[in-house]
Every structure is written in structure tokens, then in C-alpha cells.
Amino acid sequence: xxxxxxxxxxxxxxxxxxxxxxxxxxxxxxxxxxxxxxxxxxxxxxxxxxxxxxxxxxxxxxxxxxxxxxxxxxxxxxxxxxxxxxxxxxxxxxxxxxxxxxxxxxxxxxxxxxxxxxxxxxxxxxxxxxxxxxxxxxxxxxxxxxxxxxxxxxxxxxxxxxxxxxxxxxxxxxxxxxxxxxxxxxxxxxxxxxxxxxxxxxxxxxxxxxxxxxxxxxxxxxxxxxxxxxxxxxxxxx
Numbered sequence: 001x002x003x004x005x006x007x008x009x010x011x012x013x014x015x016x017x018x019x020x021x022x023x024x025x026x027x028x029x030x031x032x033x034x035x036x037x038x039x040x041x042x043x044x045x046x047x048x049x050x051x052x053x054x055x056x057x058x059x060x061x062x063x064x065x066x067x068x069x070x071x072x073x074x075x076x077x078x079x080x081x082x083x084x085x086x087x088x089x090x091x092x093x094x095x096x097x098x099x100x101x102x103x104x105x106x107x108x109x110x111x112x113x114x115x116x117x118x119x120x121x122x123x124x125x126x127x128x129x130x131x132x133x134x135x136x137x138x139x140x141x142x143x144x145x146x147x148x149x150x151x152x153x154x155x156x157x158x159x160x161x162x163x164x165x166x167x168x169x170x171x172x173x174x175x176x177x178x179x180x181x182x183x184x185x186x187x188x189x190x191x192x193x194x195x196x197x198x199x200x201x202x203x204x205x206x207x208x209x210x211x212x213x214x215x216x217x218x219x220x221x222x223x224x225x226x227x228x229x230x231x232x233x234x235x236x237x238x
Contacts, residue, residue, distance in 0.1 A: 036077045036078075039074060047066070110140055128177050130228040133227055136151050139151065196210070199217045
């Protein structure tokens with residue numbers, strides 16, 4: 001199955017082995033006036049609107065388009081619009097290119113910084129948060145036995161190649177998120193390959209042409225996907 005996601009951050013071709021991974025391609029969406037595409041698997045994808053062209057269904061969300069076979073969509077549900085208590089709404093215009101964090105973040109909360117970095121990189125915040133939780137439990141002081149540092153568990157060499165201080169939480173999170181985006185682009189949006197490369201290195205993924213046969217990597221990929229699914233369900237399918 002190949003799903004194409006087009007938007008400001010490039011073209012992602014998500015090759016999924018089963019429908020349960022569809023949730024991994026949900027992009028950050030506007031807060032109101034949307035709908036849910038209910039998939040035959042039971043999962044829901046949030047969209048601003050949809051249109052069907054022949055056998056293909058297009059879901060428009062946050063400036064991008066998700067394309068999939070129409071047979072995967074069981075129906076649509078309108079999102080319940082809730083009137084905000086505070087009328088003022090701050091609109092952040094997404095940038096076409098990522099902007100590295102300066103290290104002077106306005107917040108010291110790792111979860112918030114992770115989600116902000118995800119938005120800057122055009123990735124689903126819940127997805128990046130799931131990676132961070134599996135990597136370090138969102139702990140800035142986490143150091144692995146192999147020497148990986150901080151929330152996104154950057155190795156010193158990786159941090160140096162990305163030009164960041166891994167002990168600075170804002171830089172660590174921003175760099176790790178940008179690395180995830182680069183891996184998704186390199187592997188044409190293949191989430192399993194990208195996660196495997198983040199854990200075991202690109203060399204291992206390229207050598208085995210997919211997820212390497214390492215128990216640690218297989219466990220890691222499963223944990224991230226499971227964490228993302230749970231986070232998405234709690235957020236009502238977003």
C-alpha cells in the first residue's frame with residue numbers, strides 16, 4: 001500500500017504493511033470545522049475536507065493532501081465544533097523549511113518543546129512525542145549506556161554532525177526531530193525504515209534493505225508505533 005502526502009515539507013510516500021500504521025501519517029490539523037474519515041480498520045483520520053477522484057480518495061489537511069484508495073474509507077463523521085471560551089486565537093503560519101531552535105526556548109517543558117519542534121518540521125506532534133517517550137521518557141537528563149544524551153537520545157557524534165549541543169534540551173529536541181524528518185525523506189516516507197534508522201543507524205537499514213534483524217530495533221519500532229496509536233486514540237483520532 002502506498003499513500004502519498006504532499007505539502008510544504010515535501011512528498012512522503014508511506015509504504016505500510018498493514019492498515020494499523022495509517023495513523024502515522026496524520027499531520028497537525030486546524031482546531032475547528034473539520035471532519036473524520038473513518039477507515040475500514042476502525043481508525044480515523046482528521047481532515048479539513050475530502051474529495052473522491054475515480055478510485056482515489058483525497059483528504060485535505062493543514063495545507064497537505066493524503067491520497068488513498070477509496071475502498072479504505074468506510075465513511076465520514078463531522079467533527080463536533082466547540083465554541084472556544086477565549087475568542088482570541090493565535091495563528092502560526094507554517095514555514096516551508098525547518099528553523100533550528102536557538103536554545104532560548106520560551107518553555108522548559110520537554111513535551112511542549114517536542115510538539116513545537118514537530119510542527120516546525122512538519123511532522124505529526126504525537127508521532128514525535130511517541131519517539132521521545134520511547135527514547136528517554138521525555139527526560140532531558142537521560143543518558144543511555146551507549147552514551148546517547150537527552151530527550152531524543154542523540155549520540156555525541158550525531159549531535160556534532162547536526163551542529164547542536166545535545167545537553168541543551170531545546171537544541172537536542174529540535175535536532176532529533178529534524179533527523180527524523182530527514183530519515184523519512186531518505187526512505188520515501190517509510191516509517192518502519194525511518195524508525196529503524198533512528199535506532200540502529202542508516203547503515204544497518206541500508207545493509208538489510210529494511211528493518212535489521214535486531215531484537216532491540218524490532219522492540220523499539222513496535223514500542224513507538226504502539227505509543228503513537230495510544231496517543232492518537234486519547235486525542236480522539238488526531
